[in-house]
Amino acid sequence: MKLDEKTKDKTVKTYKYPKQAPTLVAVDCIIFGYDGDQLKILLVKRAIEPQKDQWSLMGGFIEAAENLYQAAERILLKNTGLKNVYLEQLKAYGTPDRDPIERTISVAYFALIDINKYKEQINDAYHAEWFLINEAPQLIFDHDKMVDKAKNRIRYKAAFHPILFELLPKKFTIPQLQNLYEQVYNAKIDNRNFIRKVNSSGLLIKLAEKDRFNSKRGAFYYKLDEKKYKAKFQSFINFIPNPENLIS
Amino acid sequence: MKLDEKTKDKTVKTYKYPKQAPTLVAVDCIIFGYDGDQLKILLVKRAIEPQKDQWSLMGGFIEAAENLYQAAERILLKNTGLKNVYLEQLKAYGTPDRDPIERTISVAYFALIDINKYKEQINDAYHAEWFLINEAPQLIFDHDKMVDKAKNRIRYKAAFHPILFELLPKKFTIPQLQNLYEQVYNAKIDNRNFIRKVNSSGLLIKLAEKDRFNSKRGAFYYKLDEKKYKAKFQSFINFIPNPENLIS
């Protein structure tokens, strides 16, 4: 934050900071998706050396005219065609040799999307692939660390905020929602209590239609009450039992 | 994350990424302190143009051999003499023109310290000054945004994790602790319920001595049970009533 003391003229543009270690700034995206059945993560295969053919998060360098969030949006759009998805900054990573080529600071973002909404799009046009959250391959650099951190973050955040709805399609059943929670927390949840909790949250609107694929009796579809969802997004809503043991 | 395709030799060190917009990476620190009575923030006056004499967070550019956390530690040490304090990454800021001189990404960290422990140190040797949290001056660049975010973050985190103990001296009274919570949340808390909550947390060890400065009857001093503190740091401990309306 200190200026070169020799540059004292009044034209702001002519100030320069004294030489600093050259650093690149990148953005990497951890993209979580749910297909109504399984929780997945979207990865790309590196096409170039070094680490060619290794799996990696989607990333790119920031450009001159954009902020970090916009960079994440651009990278997401360019690599997957995704737009207007839930996107949140996770953490900045800056270990000196995390990228062996050049010193690069990476700001990690995570995204939550409904896989079905973008299915063909991603698989056809881009070199990306969905992996089961627990069967993802090893990633380059410190990307595995980022993914772990992102998993913890969504566990932590989803314990009190309804972010997991971002992973669901417009209409969904409560058993689907429960299944999603169970996968995120890798835990079995009592369905009877879960149903009541979700209903009493007031966030959902029951539809007339039933899903008959997953059970004989069928489960009613629900949709989000967008207004209440937005209003309650910041408030604490606890859908999972015993949230005492979550990591940061 | 893409490599220059022209550089294909096997020596990793010789790979280079194609030209990127030159970017500097800085670390800025939001330092919260408590003197047993009031919650404060530590600021420095910029000694150089531009924005000379304006108040600012402590910051500096990262150096070649250190990671972001180490940079924050170094900046803290260099500017205040502080060492071994609670330090946590807040967020990375990267709006293109946030620093008018050169494009600079700043990774903000926040620190929590006991003011009295370092009192002379900071005031004598360094050009830093403590401000009441609600009476701090306007800061340069986007530092006000960082401070707001940091305030929200400690409110959020302290609602469930005992981080505020980091602001207290080795021995402290429960009324002091309550006062601290009241300042962080800008709210009045029922002292009778607060005392019981804190005691039942099992985190504190009651000392024989009493503080007689702040009341006639005097309040017992307590100290942290370090072992239980560490063990319970990640678990949810709610000392404040109605934590429903906290921001992110």
Added chain:
DNA sequence: CCAAAAGTGTTATCGCTACACCCATGA
């Protein structure tokens, strides 16, 4: 002996968990 802060006791309420039980339907 009074004010003021520290601290204890008591109660009603609420949300949670556990679990018995009913419902709807396809095979």
Added chain:
DNA sequence: TCATGGGTGTAGCGATAACACTTTTGG
């Protein structure tokens, strides 16, 4: 008709908030 998953009812427990009340001591 039975197995299966969807869903309701209910009872007990534990944490919380509200607040009446007691303790201690300096002025």
